[in-house]
Amino acid sequence: MKKSNKRKVEIVVISDVHLGTYGSKAKELLNYLKSIEPEKLILNGDIIDIWQFNKRYFPKSHMNVIKQITSLLSKNTTVYYITGNHDEMLRKFKGFKLGNFKIVNKLTFNLQGKKAWFFHGDVFDVTMKHSKWLAKLGGKGYDLLILINTFFNWLSGLLGYGKFSFSKKIKNSVKGAVKFINDFEKTATDIAIDNGYDYVICGHIHQPEIRVFENQKGKTTYLNSGDWIENLTALEYNNKEWSLYEYSKDETLKAISKKKKKKNKEKLKENEILFNELLKEFNLNKS
Template identity: 35%
Template sequence: MPKLHYKAVWLSDIHLGNKDCKAEYLLEFLHNISVDTLYLVGDIVDMWQMEKQFRWPEAHNRVMHKIMYMSNNGTRVIYLPGNHDAPIQKYAGMTFGDIQIEREIVHVTAEGKQYLVLHGDQFDTDVTLGKFHAWIGDKGYDLLLFLNRWYNRFRAWRNRHYWSLAGYIKQHIKGANKAIERYRTAGCDYAKAKGLDGIICGHIHHPESLMVNGIHYINDGDWIENCSALVEDMSGELSLFHFNEYLKQKATVSVLADFVNGNQAA
Protein backbone atom coordinates (compact mmCIF):
# COMPACT_ATOMS: atom_id res chain seq x y z
CA MET A 1 0.00 0.00 0.00
CA PRO A 2 1.69 3.26 -1.10
CA LYS A 3 2.02 6.00 1.50
CA LEU A 4 -0.94 8.33 0.97
CA HIS A 5 -1.69 11.72 2.48
CA TYR A 6 -5.27 12.77 3.21
CA LYS A 7 -6.89 16.01 4.32
CA ALA A 8 -9.15 14.02 6.66
CA VAL A 9 -9.91 10.42 7.64
CA TRP A 10 -12.95 9.12 9.53
CA LEU A 11 -12.84 5.90 11.57
CA SER A 12 -15.65 4.54 13.70
CA ASP A 13 -16.71 1.38 15.51
CA ILE A 14 -13.21 -0.01 16.00
CA HIS A 15 -14.34 -1.73 19.22
CA LEU A 16 -10.95 -2.15 20.85
CA GLY A 17 -11.32 -4.74 23.60
CA ASN A 18 -13.70 -6.84 21.52
CA LYS A 19 -12.54 -10.21 20.16
CA ASP A 20 -13.91 -9.34 16.71
CA CYS A 21 -11.90 -6.11 16.35
CA LYS A 22 -9.63 -6.28 13.29
CA ALA A 23 -6.83 -4.29 14.93
CA GLU A 24 -4.06 -5.67 12.68
CA TYR A 25 -5.91 -4.54 9.57
CA LEU A 26 -6.43 -1.08 11.03
CA LEU A 27 -2.76 -0.82 12.00
CA GLU A 28 -1.70 -1.66 8.46
CA PHE A 29 -4.01 1.07 7.15
CA LEU A 30 -2.77 3.68 9.66
CA HIS A 31 0.90 2.86 9.07
CA ASN A 32 0.50 3.61 5.37
CA ILE A 33 -1.21 7.00 5.58
CA SER A 34 -0.62 10.49 6.88
CA VAL A 35 -3.54 12.80 7.57
CA ASP A 36 -4.23 16.38 8.61
CA THR A 37 -7.36 15.59 10.67
CA LEU A 38 -8.38 12.21 12.06
CA TYR A 39 -11.97 11.83 13.24
CA LEU A 40 -12.65 8.97 15.68
CA VAL A 41 -16.40 8.66 15.17
CA GLY A 42 -17.35 6.68 18.29
CA ASP A 43 -17.21 3.15 19.69
CA ILE A 44 -13.44 3.25 19.50
CA VAL A 45 -13.16 1.29 22.76
CA ASP A 46 -15.83 -1.31 23.49
CA MET A 47 -16.46 -0.61 27.16
CA TRP A 48 -19.63 -2.72 27.08
CA GLN A 49 -17.69 -5.83 26.09
CA MET A 50 -14.86 -5.11 28.50
CA GLU A 51 -17.34 -4.99 31.39
CA LYS A 52 -18.33 -8.56 30.50
CA GLN A 53 -14.81 -9.83 29.88
CA PHE A 54 -11.61 -7.80 29.92
CA ARG A 55 -9.57 -8.45 26.80
CA TRP A 56 -6.79 -6.19 25.56
CA PRO A 57 -4.36 -7.85 23.11
CA GLU A 58 -1.10 -6.19 22.17
CA ALA A 59 -2.46 -5.20 18.75
CA HIS A 60 -5.22 -3.17 20.43
CA ASN A 61 -2.59 -1.43 22.54
CA ARG A 62 -0.61 -0.63 19.40
CA VAL A 63 -3.67 0.99 17.82
CA MET A 64 -4.01 3.33 20.80
CA HIS A 65 -0.29 4.13 20.72
CA LYS A 66 -0.45 4.81 16.97
CA ILE A 67 -3.35 7.26 17.39
CA MET A 68 -1.54 9.04 20.22
CA TYR A 69 1.64 9.16 18.14
CA MET A 70 -0.30 10.74 15.26
CA SER A 71 -1.86 13.32 17.60
CA ASN A 72 1.60 14.27 18.87
CA ASN A 73 3.07 14.58 15.39
CA GLY A 74 0.93 17.01 13.46
CA THR A 75 -2.42 15.22 13.08
CA ARG A 76 -5.44 16.89 14.64
CA VAL A 77 -7.40 14.11 16.37
CA ILE A 78 -11.08 14.61 17.23
CA TYR A 79 -12.84 11.92 19.28
CA LEU A 80 -16.64 11.78 19.09
CA PRO A 81 -17.65 9.06 21.59
CA GLY A 82 -20.61 6.78 20.87
CA ASN A 83 -22.72 4.41 22.92
CA HIS A 84 -20.06 1.75 23.59
CA ASP A 85 -17.67 4.42 24.91
CA ALA A 86 -20.45 6.58 26.40
CA PRO A 87 -18.57 7.49 29.64
CA ILE A 88 -16.31 9.71 27.52
CA GLN A 89 -19.30 11.74 26.31
CA LYS A 90 -19.31 13.81 29.51
CA TYR A 91 -15.94 15.28 28.51
CA ALA A 92 -17.31 16.82 25.29
CA GLY A 93 -15.76 20.22 24.68
CA MET A 94 -12.56 19.30 26.51
CA THR A 95 -9.10 18.34 25.28
CA PHE A 96 -7.02 15.51 26.72
CA GLY A 97 -3.41 15.86 25.67
CA ASP A 98 -3.69 16.59 21.95
CA ILE A 99 -7.04 14.81 21.49
CA GLN A 100 -10.19 16.93 21.25
CA ILE A 101 -13.45 15.44 22.60
CA GLU A 102 -16.73 16.44 20.94
CA ARG A 103 -20.25 14.98 20.76
CA GLU A 104 -20.75 16.37 17.25
CA ILE A 105 -18.85 18.73 14.99
CA VAL A 106 -19.07 20.27 11.51
CA HIS A 107 -16.35 19.40 9.01
CA VAL A 108 -15.72 21.70 6.05
CA THR A 109 -14.22 19.98 3.01
CA ALA A 110 -11.62 21.50 0.68
CA GLU A 111 -14.55 22.24 -1.66
CA GLY A 112 -16.32 24.20 1.08
CA LYS A 113 -19.08 21.66 1.74
CA GLN A 114 -20.24 21.29 5.33
CA TYR A 115 -20.80 17.88 6.91
CA LEU A 116 -22.12 17.10 10.36
CA VAL A 117 -19.93 14.47 12.06
CA LEU A 118 -21.27 12.37 14.94
CA HIS A 119 -21.42 8.73 15.99
CA GLY A 120 -25.14 8.23 15.35
CA ASP A 121 -26.47 6.71 18.58
CA GLN A 122 -28.39 9.98 18.86
CA PHE A 123 -30.88 8.51 16.38
CA ASP A 124 -31.59 5.26 18.24
CA THR A 125 -35.08 6.36 19.26
CA ASP A 126 -35.94 6.85 15.57
CA VAL A 127 -34.80 3.32 14.71
CA THR A 128 -35.62 0.98 17.59
CA LEU A 129 -38.79 -1.11 17.56
CA GLY A 130 -38.83 -1.58 21.33
CA LYS A 131 -36.64 -3.17 24.00
CA PHE A 132 -37.59 -6.75 23.14
CA HIS A 133 -36.79 -6.32 19.45
CA ALA A 134 -33.58 -4.52 20.36
CA TRP A 135 -32.59 -7.47 22.58
CA ILE A 136 -33.37 -9.93 19.79
CA GLY A 137 -31.34 -7.81 17.39
CA ASP A 138 -28.38 -7.72 19.77
CA LYS A 139 -28.38 -11.50 20.21
CA GLY A 140 -28.78 -11.97 16.47
CA TYR A 141 -25.79 -9.72 15.81
CA ASP A 142 -23.67 -11.71 18.27
CA LEU A 143 -24.56 -14.83 16.28
CA LEU A 144 -23.63 -13.12 13.01
CA LEU A 145 -20.23 -12.16 14.41
CA PHE A 146 -19.69 -15.70 15.69
CA LEU A 147 -20.41 -17.07 12.21
CA ASN A 148 -18.25 -14.37 10.62
CA ARG A 149 -15.34 -15.22 12.92
CA TRP A 150 -15.29 -18.94 12.17
CA TYR A 151 -16.08 -18.53 8.48
CA ASN A 152 -13.04 -16.29 8.02
CA ARG A 153 -10.83 -18.60 10.04
CA PHE A 154 -11.76 -21.26 7.53
CA ARG A 155 -11.00 -18.86 4.65
CA ALA A 156 -7.61 -18.01 6.18
CA TRP A 157 -6.86 -21.73 6.47
CA ARG A 158 -7.72 -22.07 2.78
CA ASN A 159 -5.43 -19.11 2.01
CA ARG A 160 -8.40 -16.92 1.08
CA HIS A 161 -8.87 -13.22 1.78
CA TYR A 162 -11.12 -11.84 4.50
CA TRP A 163 -14.77 -11.43 3.49
CA SER A 164 -17.61 -10.11 5.65
CA LEU A 165 -20.15 -12.91 5.93
CA ALA A 166 -21.95 -10.89 8.63
CA GLY A 167 -22.30 -7.91 6.31
CA TYR A 168 -23.62 -10.10 3.50
CA ILE A 169 -26.24 -11.73 5.73
CA LYS A 170 -27.35 -8.36 7.13
CA GLN A 171 -27.94 -7.02 3.63
CA HIS A 172 -30.41 -9.84 3.03
CA ILE A 173 -32.44 -9.43 6.23
CA LYS A 174 -35.56 -7.34 5.64
CA GLY A 175 -35.75 -6.01 9.20
CA ALA A 176 -32.11 -4.92 9.14
CA ASN A 177 -32.61 -3.03 5.88
CA LYS A 178 -35.65 -1.27 7.32
CA ALA A 179 -33.69 -0.20 10.42
CA ILE A 180 -30.81 1.08 8.26
CA GLU A 181 -33.26 3.10 6.17
CA ARG A 182 -34.83 4.67 9.28
CA TYR A 183 -31.41 5.51 10.65
CA ARG A 184 -30.29 7.04 7.36
CA THR A 185 -33.44 9.17 7.14
CA ALA A 186 -33.14 10.38 10.75
CA GLY A 187 -29.54 11.43 10.22
CA CYS A 188 -30.25 13.27 6.98
CA ASP A 189 -33.24 15.08 8.48
CA TYR A 190 -31.04 16.21 11.37
CA ALA A 191 -28.33 17.52 9.04
CA LYS A 192 -30.90 19.21 6.79
CA ALA A 193 -32.45 21.01 9.77
CA LYS A 194 -29.01 22.46 10.51
CA GLY A 195 -28.64 23.68 6.92
CA LEU A 196 -25.69 21.43 6.15
CA ASP A 197 -24.66 19.61 2.98
CA GLY A 198 -24.33 16.16 4.51
CA ILE A 199 -23.73 13.91 7.47
CA ILE A 200 -20.87 11.54 8.32
CA CYS A 201 -21.57 8.89 10.95
CA GLY A 202 -20.99 5.30 12.03
CA HIS A 203 -22.85 3.23 14.66
CA ILE A 204 -24.72 0.72 12.47
CA HIS A 205 -21.69 -0.98 10.85
CA HIS A 206 -22.98 -0.39 7.33
CA PRO A 207 -20.63 1.67 5.11
CA GLU A 208 -22.28 3.58 2.28
CA SER A 209 -22.35 6.93 0.53
CA LEU A 210 -25.48 8.24 -1.20
CA MET A 211 -27.77 11.25 -1.59
CA VAL A 212 -31.00 11.32 0.42
CA ASN A 213 -33.39 14.21 -0.31
CA GLY A 214 -30.53 16.52 -1.22
CA ILE A 215 -28.35 15.52 1.75
CA HIS A 216 -25.14 13.54 1.28
CA TYR A 217 -25.30 10.63 3.72
CA ILE A 218 -22.03 8.84 4.47
CA ASN A 219 -21.52 6.00 6.93
CA ASP A 220 -17.82 5.19 7.34
CA GLY A 221 -18.50 1.62 8.50
CA ASP A 222 -16.51 -0.25 11.12
CA TRP A 223 -13.49 -2.43 11.92
CA ILE A 224 -15.50 -5.37 13.25
CA GLU A 225 -16.97 -6.78 10.04
CA ASN A 226 -16.46 -4.37 7.10
CA CYS A 227 -13.02 -2.86 7.83
CA SER A 228 -13.76 0.46 6.15
CA ALA A 229 -12.93 4.14 6.50
CA LEU A 230 -13.90 7.42 4.89
CA VAL A 231 -11.11 9.53 3.41
CA GLU A 232 -10.94 13.03 1.95
CA ASP A 233 -8.16 13.81 -0.53
CA MET A 234 -6.57 17.23 -0.82
CA SER A 235 -9.04 18.30 -3.53
CA GLY A 236 -11.99 17.65 -1.21
CA GLU A 237 -13.24 14.40 -2.76
CA LEU A 238 -14.76 12.01 -0.22
CA SER A 239 -14.51 8.25 -0.79
CA LEU A 240 -14.92 5.05 1.18
CA PHE A 241 -11.85 2.88 1.66
CA HIS A 242 -12.51 -0.87 1.98
CA PHE A 243 -9.60 -2.82 3.44
CA ASN A 244 -10.79 -6.12 1.95
CA GLU A 245 -10.38 -4.61 -1.53
CA TYR A 246 -6.82 -3.67 -0.59
CA LEU A 247 -6.17 -7.24 0.62
CA LYS A 248 -7.20 -8.61 -2.77
CA GLN A 249 -4.34 -6.66 -4.35
CA LYS A 250 -1.73 -8.18 -2.03
CA ALA A 251 0.39 -11.12 -3.08
CA THR A 252 -0.06 -12.81 0.29
CA VAL A 253 -3.11 -13.29 2.49
CA SER A 254 -3.23 -11.50 5.87
CA VAL A 255 -4.56 -13.89 8.48
CA LEU A 256 -7.13 -12.82 11.04
CA ALA A 257 -6.21 -11.15 14.30
CA ASP A 258 -7.16 -14.20 16.36
CA PHE A 259 -4.66 -16.35 14.49
CA VAL A 260 -1.91 -13.75 14.61
CA ASN A 261 -2.26 -13.43 18.37
CA GLY A 262 -2.86 -17.12 19.00
CA ASN A 263 -6.24 -16.31 20.56
CA GLN A 264 -8.36 -18.91 18.82
CA ALA A 265 -11.09 -19.27 21.44
CA ALA A 266 -14.65 -18.78 20.24
Protein backbone atom coordinates in the same frame (compact mmCIF):
# COMPACT_ATOMS: atom_id res chain seq x y z
CA MET B 1 5.97 1.57 6.82
CA LYS B 2 8.48 4.25 5.92
CA LYS B 3 7.35 7.82 6.27
CA SER B 4 8.06 8.56 2.60
CA ASN B 5 5.53 5.90 1.59
CA LYS B 6 2.70 7.29 3.69
CA ARG B 7 -0.27 8.85 1.94
CA LYS B 8 -1.07 12.40 2.97
CA VAL B 9 -4.80 12.83 3.64
CA GLU B 10 -6.59 15.97 4.81
CA ILE B 11 -9.32 14.19 6.80
CA VAL B 12 -9.77 10.52 7.73
CA VAL B 13 -12.94 9.22 9.40
CA ILE B 14 -13.13 5.78 11.02
CA SER B 15 -15.81 4.38 13.28
CA ASP B 16 -17.12 1.20 14.87
CA VAL B 17 -13.77 -0.45 15.54
CA HIS B 18 -15.06 -2.09 18.75
CA LEU B 19 -11.66 -2.63 20.33
CA GLY B 20 -11.97 -5.15 23.13
CA THR B 21 -14.25 -7.51 21.20
CA TYR B 22 -13.35 -10.67 19.29
CA GLY B 23 -14.67 -9.30 16.00
CA SER B 24 -12.45 -6.21 15.85
CA LYS B 25 -9.99 -6.31 12.94
CA ALA B 26 -7.35 -4.36 14.83
CA LYS B 27 -4.37 -5.69 12.86
CA GLU B 28 -5.85 -4.54 9.57
CA LEU B 29 -6.74 -1.14 11.03
CA LEU B 30 -3.20 -0.78 12.35
CA ASN B 31 -1.82 -1.49 8.86
CA TYR B 32 -4.11 1.21 7.46
CA LEU B 33 -3.24 3.80 10.12
CA LYS B 34 0.47 3.19 9.53
CA SER B 35 -0.01 3.83 5.80
CA ILE B 36 -1.50 7.33 6.13
CA GLU B 37 -0.49 10.77 7.35
CA PRO B 38 -3.75 12.61 8.09
CA GLU B 39 -4.08 16.26 9.06
CA LYS B 40 -7.26 15.39 10.97
CA LEU B 41 -8.35 11.96 12.25
CA ILE B 42 -11.99 11.72 13.27
CA LEU B 43 -12.86 8.72 15.44
CA ASN B 44 -16.60 8.66 14.88
CA GLY B 45 -17.75 6.54 17.82
CA ASP B 46 -17.58 2.95 19.10
CA ILE B 47 -13.80 2.86 18.89
CA ILE B 48 -13.43 1.10 22.26
CA ASP B 49 -16.35 -1.17 23.13
CA ILE B 50 -16.92 -0.21 26.77
CA TRP B 51 -20.26 -2.07 26.81
CA GLN B 52 -18.45 -5.37 26.33
CA PHE B 53 -15.09 -4.40 27.80
CA ASN B 54 -13.36 -7.32 29.47
CA LYS B 55 -9.87 -6.90 30.85
CA ARG B 56 -9.27 -10.59 30.11
CA TYR B 57 -9.59 -9.80 26.40
CA PHE B 58 -7.69 -6.79 25.15
CA PRO B 59 -4.91 -8.24 22.96
CA LYS B 60 -1.69 -6.55 21.94
CA SER B 61 -3.04 -5.76 18.47
CA HIS B 62 -5.87 -3.73 20.01
CA MET B 63 -3.44 -1.81 22.23
CA ASN B 64 -1.24 -1.19 19.19
CA VAL B 65 -4.10 0.68 17.50
CA ILE B 66 -4.30 3.04 20.49
CA LYS B 67 -0.52 3.46 20.43
CA GLN B 68 -0.61 4.30 16.71
CA ILE B 69 -3.30 6.95 17.26
CA THR B 70 -1.11 8.40 20.03
CA SER B 71 1.81 8.35 17.60
CA LEU B 72 -0.23 10.34 15.07
CA LEU B 73 -0.98 12.90 17.79
CA SER B 74 2.75 13.36 18.35
CA LYS B 75 3.14 14.05 14.62
CA ASN B 76 0.70 16.98 14.70
CA THR B 77 -2.41 15.12 13.57
CA THR B 78 -5.51 16.57 15.25
CA VAL B 79 -7.62 13.72 16.66
CA TYR B 80 -11.31 14.18 17.43
CA TYR B 81 -13.00 11.41 19.43
CA ILE B 82 -16.75 11.59 18.77
CA THR B 83 -18.61 9.49 21.31
CA GLY B 84 -20.83 6.58 20.28
CA ASN B 85 -23.24 4.31 22.13
CA HIS B 86 -20.69 1.57 22.90
CA ASP B 87 -18.33 4.17 24.37
CA GLU B 88 -21.08 6.42 25.77
CA MET B 89 -19.25 6.55 29.13
CA LEU B 90 -16.94 9.09 27.49
CA ARG B 91 -19.84 11.50 27.02
CA LYS B 92 -19.32 12.75 30.56
CA PHE B 93 -15.93 14.02 29.32
CA LYS B 94 -17.41 16.02 26.43
CA GLY B 95 -15.26 19.07 25.79
CA PHE B 96 -12.08 17.49 27.17
CA LYS B 97 -8.94 18.70 25.36
CA LEU B 98 -5.34 17.61 25.65
CA GLY B 99 -3.03 19.04 23.03
CA ASN B 100 -4.37 17.93 19.64
CA PHE B 101 -6.83 15.44 21.18
CA LYS B 102 -10.48 16.39 21.79
CA ILE B 103 -13.59 14.50 22.97
CA VAL B 104 -16.89 15.71 21.52
CA ASN B 105 -20.42 14.44 20.86
CA LYS B 106 -20.63 16.08 17.45
CA LEU B 107 -18.45 18.13 15.17
CA THR B 108 -18.93 20.70 12.41
CA PHE B 109 -16.41 21.90 9.85
CA ASN B 110 -16.34 24.33 6.98
CA LEU B 111 -14.68 22.45 4.13
CA GLN B 112 -13.81 24.83 1.31
CA GLY B 113 -17.10 26.69 1.72
CA LYS B 114 -19.24 23.59 2.41
CA LYS B 115 -20.66 22.72 5.83
CA ALA B 116 -19.93 19.26 7.23
CA TRP B 117 -21.70 17.70 10.22
CA PHE B 118 -20.13 14.72 12.00
CA PHE B 119 -21.79 12.53 14.67
CA HIS B 120 -21.98 8.83 15.49
CA GLY B 121 -25.68 8.32 14.80
CA ASP B 122 -27.10 6.37 17.75
CA VAL B 123 -29.22 9.40 18.62
CA PHE B 124 -31.54 8.32 15.77
CA ASP B 125 -31.59 4.63 16.68
CA VAL B 126 -34.99 3.45 17.90
CA THR B 127 -33.43 0.50 19.79
CA MET B 128 -31.13 2.89 21.66
CA LYS B 129 -33.91 5.34 22.55
CA HIS B 130 -36.40 2.80 23.86
CA SER B 131 -34.57 -0.46 24.71
CA LYS B 132 -30.93 0.10 25.62
CA TRP B 133 -30.78 -3.30 27.38
CA LEU B 134 -31.93 -4.95 24.13
CA ALA B 135 -29.25 -3.08 22.18
CA LYS B 136 -26.58 -4.24 24.64
CA LEU B 137 -27.84 -7.83 24.49
CA GLY B 138 -27.74 -7.60 20.70
CA GLY B 139 -24.12 -6.41 20.91
CA LYS B 140 -23.11 -9.47 22.92
CA GLY B 141 -25.02 -11.75 20.56
CA TYR B 142 -23.30 -10.14 17.59
CA ASP B 143 -19.89 -10.71 19.17
CA LEU B 144 -20.75 -14.39 19.74
CA LEU B 145 -21.91 -14.66 16.13
CA ILE B 146 -18.57 -13.23 14.97
CA LEU B 147 -16.78 -15.96 16.97
CA ILE B 148 -18.92 -18.70 15.43
CA ASN B 149 -18.41 -17.18 11.99
CA THR B 150 -14.62 -17.09 12.49
CA PHE B 151 -14.58 -20.82 13.36
CA PHE B 152 -16.85 -21.64 10.40
CA ASN B 153 -14.60 -19.75 7.95
CA TRP B 154 -11.49 -21.46 9.36
CA LEU B 155 -13.15 -24.85 8.80
CA SER B 156 -14.40 -23.74 5.38
CA GLY B 157 -10.84 -22.73 4.44
CA LEU B 158 -9.49 -26.16 5.40
CA LEU B 159 -12.08 -27.77 3.13
CA GLY B 160 -11.20 -25.43 0.27
CA TYR B 161 -14.37 -23.35 0.30
CA GLY B 162 -14.64 -19.57 0.39
CA LYS B 163 -15.59 -17.30 3.27
CA PHE B 164 -19.18 -16.52 4.20
CA SER B 165 -20.47 -13.94 6.66
CA PHE B 166 -23.42 -15.15 8.74
CA SER B 167 -23.19 -12.03 10.86
CA LYS B 168 -23.26 -9.64 7.91
CA LYS B 169 -26.22 -11.38 6.30
CA ILE B 170 -28.21 -11.43 9.54
CA LYS B 171 -27.17 -7.86 10.44
CA ASN B 172 -28.21 -6.57 7.03
CA SER B 173 -31.60 -8.19 7.43
CA VAL B 174 -32.06 -6.77 10.92
CA LYS B 175 -30.84 -3.32 9.92
CA GLY B 176 -33.26 -3.43 7.00
CA ALA B 177 -36.12 -3.96 9.45
CA VAL B 178 -34.86 -1.19 11.74
CA LYS B 179 -34.45 1.12 8.75
CA PHE B 180 -38.05 0.42 7.72
CA ILE B 181 -39.24 1.65 11.14
CA ASN B 182 -36.71 4.35 11.88
CA ASP B 183 -35.19 5.23 8.49
CA PHE B 184 -31.84 6.25 9.93
CA GLU B 185 -30.40 7.72 6.75
CA LYS B 186 -33.49 9.73 5.87
CA THR B 187 -33.75 11.15 9.37
CA ALA B 188 -30.08 12.22 9.35
CA THR B 189 -30.24 13.75 5.88
CA ASP B 190 -33.56 15.56 6.42
CA ILE B 191 -32.17 17.26 9.53
CA ALA B 192 -28.91 18.04 7.70
CA ILE B 193 -30.84 19.68 4.84
CA ASP B 194 -32.99 21.67 7.30
CA ASN B 195 -29.81 23.00 8.91
CA GLY B 196 -27.99 23.75 5.67
CA TYR B 197 -25.30 21.05 5.90
CA ASP B 198 -23.72 19.95 2.64
CA TYR B 199 -22.30 16.78 4.20
CA VAL B 200 -23.62 14.59 7.01
CA ILE B 201 -21.10 12.00 8.24
CA CYS B 202 -22.16 9.11 10.50
CA GLY B 203 -21.14 5.66 11.66
CA HIS B 204 -23.17 3.34 13.90
CA ILE B 205 -25.02 1.15 11.38
CA HIS B 206 -21.89 -0.53 9.91
CA GLN B 207 -23.00 0.28 6.37
CA PRO B 208 -20.31 2.18 4.40
CA GLU B 209 -21.82 4.56 1.89
CA ILE B 210 -21.53 7.86 0.04
CA ARG B 211 -24.83 8.98 -1.44
CA VAL B 212 -26.68 12.20 -2.28
CA PHE B 213 -30.09 12.60 -0.65
CA GLU B 214 -32.58 15.15 -1.89
CA ASN B 215 -35.97 16.42 -0.72
CA GLN B 216 -38.18 19.42 -1.46
CA LYS B 217 -36.00 21.69 0.69
CA GLY B 218 -32.65 20.82 -0.89
CA LYS B 219 -29.97 18.13 -0.93
CA THR B 220 -27.04 16.84 1.08
CA THR B 221 -24.36 14.18 0.75
CA TYR B 222 -24.72 11.34 3.26
CA LEU B 223 -21.52 9.53 4.22
CA ASN B 224 -21.07 6.51 6.48
CA SER B 225 -17.61 5.27 7.43
CA GLY B 226 -18.72 1.65 7.90
CA ASP B 227 -16.78 -0.43 10.43
CA TRP B 228 -13.62 -2.42 11.22
CA ILE B 229 -15.35 -5.69 11.99
CA GLU B 230 -16.52 -6.83 8.57
CA ASN B 231 -16.39 -4.02 6.00
CA LEU B 232 -12.97 -2.59 7.01
CA THR B 233 -13.68 0.85 5.57
CA ALA B 234 -12.91 4.52 6.20
CA LEU B 235 -13.81 7.89 4.72
CA GLU B 236 -11.10 10.12 3.27
CA TYR B 237 -11.34 13.78 2.28
CA ASN B 238 -8.81 15.26 -0.11
CA ASN B 239 -8.86 18.12 -2.61
CA LYS B 240 -12.54 18.98 -2.00
CA GLU B 241 -13.66 15.36 -2.55
CA TRP B 242 -14.78 12.50 -0.32
CA SER B 243 -13.88 8.89 -1.10
CA LEU B 244 -14.54 5.54 0.54
CA TYR B 245 -11.44 3.58 1.47
CA GLU B 246 -11.83 -0.22 1.37
CA TYR B 247 -9.09 -2.33 2.92
CA SER B 248 -10.10 -5.34 0.81
CA LYS B 249 -9.16 -3.39 -2.33
CA ASP B 250 -5.84 -2.09 -1.02
CA GLU B 251 -3.41 -4.43 -2.77
CA THR B 252 -0.35 -2.69 -1.29
CA LEU B 253 -1.41 -3.28 2.31
CA LYS B 254 -2.60 -6.80 1.56
CA ALA B 255 0.84 -7.60 0.12
CA ILE B 256 2.53 -6.14 3.22
CA SER B 257 0.22 -8.21 5.44
CA LYS B 258 1.10 -11.42 3.57
CA LYS B 259 4.77 -10.58 3.87
CA LYS B 260 4.42 -10.14 7.64
CA LYS B 261 2.59 -13.46 7.98
CA LYS B 262 5.29 -15.23 6.00
CA LYS B 263 8.00 -13.62 8.15
CA ASN B 264 6.17 -14.67 11.34
CA LYS B 265 5.92 -18.26 10.09
CA GLU B 266 9.63 -18.28 9.30
CA LYS B 267 10.35 -16.91 12.78
CA LEU B 268 8.24 -19.61 14.41
CA LYS B 269 10.00 -22.26 12.36
CA GLU B 270 13.40 -20.85 13.36
CA ASN B 271 12.37 -20.86 17.03
CA GLU B 272 11.23 -24.46 16.74
CA ILE B 273 14.60 -25.49 15.24
CA LEU B 274 16.49 -23.69 18.02
CA PHE B 275 14.34 -25.37 20.65
CA ASN B 276 14.88 -28.81 19.12
CA GLU B 277 18.63 -28.19 19.15
CA LEU B 278 18.35 -27.25 22.83
CA LEU B 279 16.53 -30.52 23.56
CA LYS B 280 19.28 -32.46 21.81
CA GLU B 281 21.95 -30.62 23.81
CA PHE B 282 20.27 -31.70 27.05
CA ASN B 283 19.56 -35.21 25.70
CA LEU B 284 15.82 -34.64 26.03
CA ASN B 285 13.06 -35.69 23.68
CA LYS B 286 9.82 -33.83 23.12
CA SER B 287 6.98 -35.88 24.52
